[in-house]
Amino acid sequence: MNLQNLNSAQLAAVTAPLGPTLVLAGAGTGKTRVLTNRILYLVQEYRVNPSEILAITFTNKAANEMKRRLFDFQCNAQFMHISTIHSFCATVLRRESSALGRNSNFSIYDEEEKKSLLKKIAREFWDECDAKNVDKLSEGISSMKNNLTPTDMLDSANTVEESLDATLDEYIESQLEQLSQSAQSSREDLLKIISQYNEKMQQNNALDFDDLLYFVHKLFSRFPDILEKYRERYKYILIDEFQDTNKVQYEIFRLLGEKYGNIFVVGDDDQSIYSWRGAEAYNLMKFSKDFADCKIYKLEQNYRSTKRILDVANNIIAKNADRFEKSLWTENEEGIKVQLFTAYNEHDEAYFVCEQIKQLLSRGYTLSDFAVLARVNALSRSFEQEFQRNGMPYRVYGGFRFYERKEIKDVIGYLRLIVNPCDSEAFLRVINVPRRRGIGDTTLEKLRNLSAEYGISLVDVISDERNLEIFNSSTRAKLLDFYKLYSELCDLSQKLSLKNFVHSMLDVLEFRKVYQDAGDDDRALNIDEFEQSVGEFQQVNPTVGLAEFLQSVSLLSSVDEGSVENGFITIATIHAVKGLEFKVVFVVGLEEGIFPSRRSSYSSRENSEERRLMYVAVTRAEKRLYLTCAESRYLWGEHKNFLPSIFFSETQKFLQPQRAPASERQLEDTSYLDKLINTEPIATAPNQGKSKNEIPPFKVGQMVQHKAFGRGMILRISGETADVVFENVGKKSLNVRFAPMTIIK
Numbered sequence: 001m002n003l004q005n006l007n008s009a010q011l012a013a014v015t016a017p018l019g020p021t022l023v024l025a026g027a028g029t030g031k032t033r034v035l036t037n038r039i040l041y042l043v044q045e046y047r048v049n050p051s052e053i054l055a056i057t058f059t060n061k062a063a064n065e066m067k068r069r070l071f072d073f074q075c076n077a078q079f080m081h082i083s084t085i086h087s088f089c090a091t092v093l094r095r096e097s098s099a100l101g102r103n104s105n106f107s108i109y110d111e112e113e114k115k116s117l118l119k120k121i122a123r124e125f126w127d128e129c130d131a132k133n134v135d136k137l138s139e140g141i142s143s144m145k146n147n148l149t150p151t152d153m154l155d156s157a158n159t160v161e162e163s164l165d166a167t168l169d170e171y172i173e174s175q176l177e178q179l180s181q182s183a184q185s186s187r188e189d190l191l192k193i194i195s196q197y198n199e200k201m202q203q204n205n206a207l208d209f210d211d212l213l214y215f216v217h218k219l220f221s222r223f224p225d226i227l228e229k230y231r232e233r234y235k236y237i238l239i240d241e242f243q244d245t246n247k248v249q250y251e252i253f254r255l256l257g258e259k260y261g262n263i264f265v266v267g268d269d270d271q272s273i274y275s276w277r278g279a280e281a282y283n284l285m286k287f288s289k290d291f292a293d294c295k296i297y298k299l300e301q302n303y304r305s306t307k308r309i310l311d312v313a314n315n316i317i318a319k320n321a322d323r324f325e326k327s328l329w330t331e332n333e334e335g336i337k338v339q340l341f342t343a344y345n346e347h348d349e350a351y352f353v354c355e356q357i358k359q360l361l362s363r364g365y366t367l368s369d370f371a372v373l374a375r376v377n378a379l380s381r382s383f384e385q386e387f388q389r390n391g392m393p394y395r396v397y398g399g400f401r402f403y404e405r406k407e408i409k410d411v412i413g414y415l416r417l418i419v420n421p422c423d424s425e426a427f428l429r430v431i432n433v434p435r436r437r438g439i440g441d442t443t444l445e446k447l448r449n450l451s452a453e454y455g456i457s458l459v460d461v462i463s464d465e466r467n468l469e470i471f472n473s474s475t476r477a478k479l480l481d482f483y484k485l486y487s488e489l490c491d492l493s494q495k496l497s498l499k500n501f502v503h504s505m506l507d508v509l510e511f512r513k514v515y516q517d518a519g520d521d522d523r524a525l526n527i528d529e530f531e532q533s534v535g536e537f538q539q540v541n542p543t544v545g546l547a548e549f550l551q552s553v554s555l556l557s558s559v560d561e562g563s564v565e566n567g568f569i570t571i572a573t574i575h576a577v578k579g580l581e582f583k584v585v586f587v588v589g590l591e592e593g594i595f596p597s598r599r600s601s602y603s604s605r606e607n608s609e610e611r612r613l614m615y616v617a618v619t620r621a622e623k624r625l626y627l628t629c630a631e632s633r634y635l636w637g638e639h640k641n642f643l644p645s646i647f648f649s650e651t652q653k654f655l656q657p658q659r660a661p662a663s664e665r666q667l668e669d670t671s672y673l674d675k676l677i678n679t680e681p682i683a684t685a686p687n688q689g690k691s692k693n694e695i696p697p698f699k700v701g702q703m704v705q706h707k708a709f710g711r712g713m714i715l716r717i718s719g720e721t722a723d724v725v726f727e728n729v730g731k732k733s734l735n736v737r738f739a740p741m742t743i744i745k
Contacts, residue, residue, distance in 0.1 A: 001044050001073075006037065013297040014038050016264075018046065020257070020291035022242075022284065023266040026328045027313070027619035028304030028581070031266050032062070035240055036069045038264055042236055043075045050079040054234035054256075058241035060084055060555060062579075081234065085249055087555050089212040092219065092230070094547075099223055100215060105547060107206040107416050107423045108554035112404065114138055114208045117425060121196045125189040141194060145210040146246045146278040148217065205422040213248045220255045231259045242267030242287065246278035254290060261291065269324055270317045273575060273613045275605070281612070284324065302328045302619075304581055306335025309618060309625050312651050317615040319650070320608050328619075339626045340648060346379070346633040348725050350386035351715060353586050356626065357392070357569065360584060367393060369583035371570040373617050375595035379588060379633075380571050387569060394569040398576030403553055407523045408530055410434065411511060412553060415502075417486070418493050419547050421459040424451065428458075434514040437478050446470060447479075459486065498545055502534045574617045585621035587614075590629040591642035614647050627651075698722055698736050698743070707740035 003011055010030060013023045014037045025031035039055060042048040057063040063082050070077035081088065090108065097104050109117070115134045122129040122137065143149070201207065207215070220227040237257050239245075242265040245253070257263035265287060272281030280286075288294045302310055310328045317323075343349035357370050372383050380396060387394045403412070413429040420426070431439050450461045450470075461467050462479045471479070489508070493501050506512065506527060515524040537549050570582065589595055596610035618625060629644045698704070702714050704724060712726035717736070724741075725731045734741065 001037075001040050003037065006033070007301055009297065009299050009301065010034050010037075013299065014041050015045075016295055016297065018262050020261050020287075020294040021264045022288055022294050022296045023264070023299065024284070024296065024324050024326060025266050025268055025299040026302060026326060027268065027271060027616070028302040029299035029328070030303060031240070031299065032066070034299065035238060035266055036066060038238060039066075039070060039080070040073055040075055048236055050076040052233065052235045053080040053238070054088070054236070055080060055082040055238045056085050056088060056240065056253075057082070058084065058244055059579075060087070060552070062240065063087075084555060085245075085252070086209055086212050087551070089216040089252070090551050090555065092216050093207070093212065094551075096219055096223075096226055097215075099219060099226060102202075102215075103205045103420075103422070105205065105420045107204065107420045107426065108212070108551065109201070109206050109208045109425070110404075110554060111138065111209075112409075113425055117200060118193070118197055121193050121200065125193060137193065141197065142210045143278065144194075145214040146248050148214075148248055148251070203422070204424050205420055206425070213252065217248050217252050217255075220252065227255060231256060235260045235262055237263045239263070239265045240267075243269050243272035243281050243284055244274050244279045245283050246280060250280070250283050250286070258291075261293075263291070270320070270326075270612055271578065271616050273578065273609060273616055275609050281608075282322075285322070296324075298324075298326050300326050300328055302330040303332070304622055305330060305619060306332050306623060308335045308338055309621050312338050312625065313615055313618040315651050316611055316618065316647060320611050322608075336624050338651075339624075341626065341628045342644065343628060343630040344632070344725055344727060345630050345731070346382040347386075347731050349588060349628050349630045349633075350382040351725075351731070352628065353383060353588065353626070354386045354390055354392070356586075357584075358390070360624075365583065367567050367569050370586070371572065371577065371580075371582040371584070371620060372586045372588055373572060373574050373577060373620065374587075374589050375574065375597065375613070376589070377573055379594075383571055383588070392569060393567055394571055397570045397572035405523075405526055407434075407511070407515065407526055411506070411527065411530055412550065414489070414505065414509070415546060415550055417459070418490050419550060422457045424448070424458050431482060434509060434511050437482060439475070439478055439482070443471065443475055443479075459483070493546055497538065498549060499531075499535045499538045501546070502531060506531060574613050577620055578616055581620055581622055583622045584624040584626075585617070586626045586628060587617045588628045589633075590627055590645035590647055591633075592645055593642060595645055596647075696736050696741075698741075703744035705742045705744055706734075711744065 003014065006014060007030075010033065013021070013034050016038075023031070023034060025034065035055070039053060042053065043050055055063075055066065057066060060083075063084060067077055067082050070080070070082075081091075083091070093102070093106070094104050097106065115138050118137050118141075119129055119134050122134065126133070201211070220230070234256060237253065239253060244267075253263065253265075265284075267284050269281045269284045272279055275281070288296060305313070305328075307330055310330055314327050318327075341349070341352050343352060353372060357365075360370075361367070372380075374380060384394065384396070403409070410430060410433045413426045413433075416423050416426040417430060428444060431437065431444070447458055447461055450467060451458050454461065454467070462483045465476070465480060468476045468479055485508075489505055492504055495501075496504060511527050512524050515521075515527065534549065537552065541548065570577070574587075587595075595614070596607065600606040600610045627648065629648065630642065632639060632641045634640075698714055698717060700714055700716055703711065704714060705711055706724070706726065709724075709726040709732060712724045712732075715723040715725055715731070717723075720735050720737050721733055722736045722739075723731060723733050
């Protein structure tokens with residue numbers, strides 16, 4: 001194999017001896033290249049059997065990219081298991097779920113379906129159940145499973161009370177504090193909700209994302225023969241983005257890898273930004289201790305950013321304690337100075353960003369070169385409005401995903417019900433789509449009661465006419481018709497290929513026709529796109545069927561949903577763009593209480609995470625980096641004044657302050673700050689002694705004094721209208737012929 005494209009640090013990691021290996025890969029240092037070449041090295045130099053290799057990536061997109069690269073090298077990648085941890089666990093459970101008394105045709109519930117079920121259960125205990133309380137319940141259940149909080153408690157209602165310990169007590173108390181008073185929650189109610197949720201999931205033969213991990217850990221912990229089978233099957237384990245693993249994931253990897261010790265992990269504790277969903281940056285340090293003979297390699301040469309951008313990144317992250325010591329460096333050019341801009345308010349900030357983009361577009365940049373990154377989604381509105389005003393296409397990255405659209409979830413609901421007749425959530429979703437069958441809520445409630453009384457699925461209830469005697473003849477006929485349709489679709493699924501079956505099902509159910517008749521072309525086109533995705537899946541996976549397709553769809557993550565599109569400016573939260581890069585990055589909203597967040601001032605752990613998040617934001621930039629803040633902004637329903645972020649002062653020597661945008665100045669000009677401070681009004685106003693037909697000689701960039709609004713700067717002039725940003729009141733559009741405004745020297 002050819003290793004000449006590797007630098008010395010990469011080469012050392014790729015050719016490391018067998019045994020536990022930790023690669024600390026800084027941002028932009030080529031970790032994907034190292035992982036891919038390590039797999040090649042195992043196969044070609046160590047003569048490892050490809051079928052004994054397990055490679056875990058953070059996203060499906062990354063897994064597919066790794067497969068593609070390995071296929072190009074013709075190293076029998078088709079025999080390796082390369083996937084996300086959730087996909088790997090789903091595969092294990094399909095094979096081994098009988099050991100846990102589970103059916104292998106389980107459905108996988110996404111977050112929306114999980115919350116829908118929780119809401120139905122919670123309503124039985126609480127007078128009100130708002131979205132906030134459901135979110136807290138969902139987060140709490142995830143936290144327990146991901147942290148392996150007393151495991152027996154999650155098995156059934158019968159063992160809840162017996163399984164309580166100090167950890168669970170602490171969790172319950174914290175959850176009760178977070179739930180709103182409208183929930184009228186009690187400790188007992190919360191326990192019952194959690195217990196009923198797990199019971200209902202088992203009745204539905206369904207698992208949520210956290211269950212996939214939780215039950216595989218349970219399999220490996222309680223069934224040594226099953227663990228041994230997978231240890232022998234996968235003797236060589238490689239894991240990407242190890243800093244994003246949580247407790248249960250870490251334990252799964254530890255159990256698998258500790259026999260042979262051939263576990264190769266790549267990560268960067270400085271880029272651990274997902275603690276809110278259980279990720280532990282400390283897992284990298286823990287790995288080096290749990291595997292005592294672990295060899296550590298550092299990748300510090302950055303291929304993405306300029307020297308000046310890396311100076312800012314290193315300066316920010318160096319303040320964090322409890323991290324592996326490392327510092328990014330590059331052979332890239334020195335680059336343009338990092339720009340700091342202090343705006344009067346959010347509109348001024350958005351205007352500045354827009355103007356800088358315009359100027360860079362005139363220099364040959366394209367729209368897809370730009371990213372506006374914020375700590376929270378709430379900051380995006382002013383930028384969206386400014387881009388809309390200027391006719392500049394943009395996209396909010398990580399927004400509404402294709403497989404979360406209603407019509408697509410309806411189609412998937414049918415497919416899930418065909419694979420898993422016990423899936424009551426899928427049954428209730430599709431019974432009246434795409435055309436309403438006149439089966440109302442009262443009927444559905446009676447069906448649920450019959451299902452509970454007889455201990456059978458909703459499909460089984462309507463399969464036997466004797467179960468439907470409580471309904472009138474019209475309702476009974478509708479239910480039997482639906483069962484007949486369902487049975488026909490099940491038969492078709494056994495006779496046709498995946499692609500042909502989905503095509504036939506869509507035609508039989510008239511999904512396209514319903515939306516076309518309603519004039520909803522977008523939804524009809526989405527149905528076409530879905531069918532196309534099935535065809536593409538079958539082309540890549542010709543031997544698998546409907547269950548595997550549903551699994552691949554269920555495990556899609558937000559960062560897998562396409563790539564950054566050409567012809568669009570990207571607006572995103574920093575969490576959404578981890579792993580991406582842009583030629584020009586604007587990190588906006590850098591104010592105390594926003595970024596870093598307010599809660600970081602109460603916790604050193606939170607403060608460290610905010611620094612890592614800032615580090616990730618800065619290292620997305622290749623050529624140019626802008627950091628902006630506003631002195632005031634309308635946020636969370638009110639106008640507030642803000643102080644600049646601590647990240648400003650810490651990196652001041654690298655930053656070039658600017659105060660207000662002016663289209664006439666060069667991008668690298670020094671600040672207009674002095675002009676704002678050291679100026680006085682001239683004695684004679686420009687409109688004194690003029691006729692009403694004269695237009696005063698105002699120019700863009702001039703400082704002015706307004707009788708009512710005070711001091712400001714002219715941002716733009718169009719005809720008789722000038723946009724002026726004032727220190728005290730923000731931006732105003734004024735008629736320059738009549739405005740009581742004087743020029744300041």
